[in-house]
Amino acid sequence: MAENFKLNWYAQQAIAAVGNLEEESLDRLAFQAEGYAKSDPRTPVDTGFMRNAIYAISAKRSNRQRALMEARAAARRDIASAPHLPRRSSAVHAAAEYTIYQEMRHHFLYRALEKVAALAGGILVQAGQKWLS
């Protein structure tokens, strides 16, 4: 058995780094999905209210204020209240209440999520390079 060795135990630092990685990854995934949903040419646009009312929320930040301003610039209507975000999650909120009927026909939100899922590995690598190196 080896006698001259030293073991360093960095459990707390590792746990913190993984926690930061998780938060960063969830943040990037949500904001990437917002971008895809808004830029998809299949996303129907009339006044722009519905598209502008799509925004991302994470533990770190939210685009709700910007969405509210841009949506109201397109049409004088209210957007739905912000959803409750469970711990360790992020979301894309389509806050125009009739979005679901457009999504049924055009599936722009689902396609945005599919794209992000396909890219998730790369997004995780980028977040890992920031927090685990």
Add this chain to the structure above:
Amino acid sequence: MAVVDVNAKVRSHLAANGTLVADVSTRIYPGRENPPQGYNPSDGGCVCFAVRGGDMQYEDAHVRPSVQFTVWNSSPLTAWSSYRKLFDALHEQHTEHVLYGYQDQMGQSLRDPETDWPFVLTAFQLVIRNA
């Protein structure tokens, strides 16, 4: 390699389920989110479906579409009852037409903004042999 006719496979799978057919009869409409002209909720249950995304696996041996379903009937309660029969026909079921089904969007009761007809919106991930 051509891709299998997903609409035909899903319709055949649903048409093989006696409990669902007893409710909706032949009113199973592929490639649409709304019932066709001539349908009225007083006719009874109706299922419309359309592929909204998906991928292929095992070197294209399997097609994995995500399929959106709208289930219509004369009232929110009867539409929900029809939805439950659709769920039983698809969730963790298999036939020669569909290898496996899994609900990935829980049923949601809505009303069509133009007709005010009640319906249930849901979605399933399916696995279909590409042959």
